[in-house]
Amino acid sequence: MGVGLTPTETSALLLDKIRRGHDYARRRKERFRRRASAVKLLTLALSAASTILLGLHRWTDLAFALVALVTALAAAEPFFNWRSRWVLMEEAQYRFRRLADDLEYLMASTTADGPTRHQLDGVFGRYQAVWDDLSRTWLERRREPAPPSTP
Incomplete structure (x- = not known):
């Protein structure tokens, strides 16, 4: 009747999608962490x-320029909000x-036919x-x- 994938093939496809999502979040997290830091x-x-x-006293002009840079950074930081994005x-x-752990356990604990479509639909819904x-x-x-920044 249907031409769809077997439950085992569907499980493997779904696990691959979950792992790619994990890798995406990990890469972005590292990027945002570096920028926030x-x-x-x-x-x-x-x-x-x-x-x-x-x-x-000879370097006060430079010191005030650095204070201006600190103020500019403090004003720009909430706009980019790197820490929030990192979290x-x-x-x-x-x-x-x-x-991924739940799906791997489901795959390992079911019969040779693999998880049921209903079980996989639940995992896909969570994904x-x-x-x-x-x-x-x-x-x-x-x-x-x-939010208002305080330099």
Whole structure:
């Protein structure tokens, strides 16, 4: 009758999709983590340097320029919100890993025929929910006005 994949083939296809989702979240998480860390470290370094230079009376002009850079970084950081995006990808990565574990267990604990379509539909629904939640949260955070920054 139907020409679809067998339950075992469908399980393997779904597991591959879940793993690719996990890899996507991991790559994005690392990128966002590096950027969030760089902004924080740069802000810290510029703040420390400007404080030291303010004590050296010959370098006050440079110190005030560094303070201006710190202010600009502090104003731009909430717009990009790297840390929030990093945490969002961390959560997605966890959910994909958990889903892969559940599917692998389901595949290992069923008969030779593989999981039922109903079981696979449940896993696929959870897979779709991860992407839906990720997309919804991403859009909500982009729509929010940036919180006021305090330099």
